[in-house]
Amino acid sequence: MALNMLYKLYCTRLVLLTFVLYEVTSFSGFQMEPSDINQAEGEPVYFTCIVRKLDDSEYVSWLHNGHKISKNGDIVINTYSHYSIEFDSAFGSYNLRIQNVQRRDKGGYTCTVYDSYDQIVEESRTANFTVLEIPQQQYPICSSTKPSYRVDQSVVLSCISENTTPLALLRWVHNTGGSESGLKESLTGNYEKSYSFIAKQSDNRAIFTCELTTSANPSIVRNCTIGPLDVLYPPIVRIQQTRDVILGNEAIFICYSDANPQETTFEWSFDPPIGENMYLLENEIILRIKKTLSSLNGTSVICKVTNSIGSGSSKLIVNVKSKESINNVVESNNGKETTKSEKPNERNKNKSNNQNSNSNQQLLQTRSPNNSSTDISISLVVIIALVCIIVILGLALIPVGYMKYTRRQPSDTISRGRPVSIPDVYFEPRDHIDPMLPQLGLAAPWMRTVGVQVPGECEYDATYNTQVMPQPRQVYYTQRMYPASSL
Template identity: 90%
Template sequence: MLGIGTTVGTWVFFHMFMLQRTYSFSGFIKEPLDENQAEGDLTYFTCIVRELDETQYVSWLHNGRKISKNGEIIINTYAHYSIEFDSAFGSYNLRIQNVQRRDTGRYTCTVYDSNDQIVEKSRTANFTVLEIPQQQYPICSSTKTSYRVGQYVVLNCISEKTTPPALLRWVHNIGGSESGLKESSTGNYEKSYSFIAKQSDNRAIFTCELTTSANPSIERNCTIGALDVLYPPIVRIQQTRDVILGNEAIFICYSDANPQETTFEWSFDPPISENIFVLENDIILRIKNTISSLNGTSVICKVTNSIGSGSSKLIVNVKLKESINNVVETNNGKETKKSEKPNERNKNKSNNQNYNSNQQLLQTRSPNNKNNSSTDISISLVVIIALVCIVLILGLAMIPVGYMRYTRSDTINRGRPVSIPDVYFEPRDHIDPMLPQLGLPAPWMRTVGVQVPGECESDATYNTQVMPQPRQVYYTQRMYPASSL
């Protein structure tokens, strides 16, 4: 009985001990929540436990796979993961830096015992990575390199298949239809734009823009163009001036084509002699001497390229010289032309000849030559007067300069003893009289009378001998007489 009691007691003790160690963990204070985050960003999963036993530890599971133990990541492929571990507070937060697409999945915070048996799991948090198309997208493409006018054009804009799907939009300035976003045969997303090619679509540029809700700041685009639309020549003929009887007539053939024109052909209906016209670079038609039989003739220019041909026709309207000499009358600022009757042409012609002869006679007698000569004389006179004025101004400007040089060099002898008069008089300010040679006033000066002895003295400050001199000698040194005062 004692042996049985001992065995039962030992079992009960062991069982109670294991229950105490296993259930010392009392639960999660905070569990991870579902997250959505774009590629390249940062995300957190929170896990805080209460009263964890010393033999227990916390691990994070990703899709059922253990990736950490307490505060360390145990798998190298999860190097961009880290654990913000604080045992005092029981926090085991999971931090994912630079989120990648493979990080999508289920995350669970799990408590293990010393035998690596699961004690308890937190709720499972679902993590969705918002995928961003790779840098090379979008890609623009077309079914052909060139199109003829009237052909069906299909342009494709391709993006990588992502979650969420990228948004594609065609930017254009022509009429066409845009398809919805669909999955292509290569597993990507694409949006097409289609239209019927026209001549005006040649050299056009089409742009496809890509945006994504995963990161609204991302905006990319690709372009197709310039679109090569092939079309036959579009031709027009232009004459440089009215076709006048007896004068030269010039016709130019203009063409717009893609590809470039290969041939230009001129023809006439009814045909005319080859001696009448000359071609320059196959584009310009020159009729040297217009004859009356050309009136009503159709001039045709035909241009051909590799796509086809195009032509233009112009009917020649030959005008007489007399018909262009219409009478022009002005009525309230508007000009109206009166055509002449055939019976009056000869009469008007003779009158015009008489008028022209009289006009020439008047022109010979008119003072046109005198006007020209008088104009030349007036211009020469203006030039001469201007030169004389310049000389006078320069001469007057030199007078003060010469006077200043004259007075500056002769009035004061620098570096020599200054003569002082032997008499003194009342101090006063005055201006020296005009110089008789130039008629200009001398500078203002102040004279101060001082008493000096009759004998020579030596100035103590400058060691200069001061000799008394008479007033006449003083003014003689100033180059003009004292009596002028």
């Protein structure tokens, strides 16, 4: 019994000593804990955790929303493949890095110490991670309530963005005088911003743009467009005459129209009516009055155009002028005479009333000499320019002519008849064999001589144009620069 008591006491002390040693060498606290972070999607984020004095049986894990995702330096869940642990056991650092932040990464992150029995020894503070969401690439989306609108009808355009945290900012870019609505939740759970205005003719074929920006990433700017907008309106008509309507001449009138959709019919009418044989229509747009009569003066010409939306018309009153009145107006404008029926006394009476027109005529008359002098000066400038060009060309041709006609011409020509130029200095090789010497009975060897011509002088070989005179053999070869020993 005594031995058993002593053995139990020994074991108890040993356990207490082991527990004391374990407490001294085990985990003693966090040197650095993770902090709250806000980060945008697609960006990296970094959480710090540094511990002190871990036991060999203890390890560190990161918890995401209470779920263990790592053990020491390894990620233990496959769905967190974009996570990594920067592990340094000597320094005690177990830092968590998220390479490409996703929306599902938001939540709380805790650095936790476990013992060998997977029991939590201690936890750090929980760091709250807020993911700044960015609308997906397909946003914004622009839409309109109708494919087309009529003039004076209300137009409502919608710009839709994803419901994110924080909300994206939508802005319509157009200067039609419309109004924007605030952000409101759409039927699909997204957010939209509307733009409304009253359709006008000028809005046809217009393009409207919605711009998206977000505080999560200020560098992101996207936009969507609606258009060209289809605004329907009845024809807008106008009549234009090509020239003055002169008595006895042909008169031409053209009907112009602007409509959406396209015009379907053109109708011409007259008030008072005229006979159908007096006019002719071309493509329903051009009206030709074959011969203008005085009875057409004051007649209203009306063009009515119709499309599927409605009709529009325009009216022009015909003003028939006589040829004499046209000639008088032309002569009056030229300053030659006013009218044939006007007398000098009447001109004096109407002088005060026609002061502006007379002053204009005097202005034209005073300007006419200047115009003629201007024409003369322009002609003079043109003549001087031509003379200068001719002189310059002549001066340029003088050196060419000099070089061509002062070049030395040879006495002979080639087969084509073109002169062949001979240089001032040339070399002409010639081969020959001296004739047999009658005194010696020997023939001289083959030799090459060269004739040289230099301006002003003439040097040539002594053998040219000379005859071989009888002479002793030794003298002959001495002149030919052959030593006697060589023979």
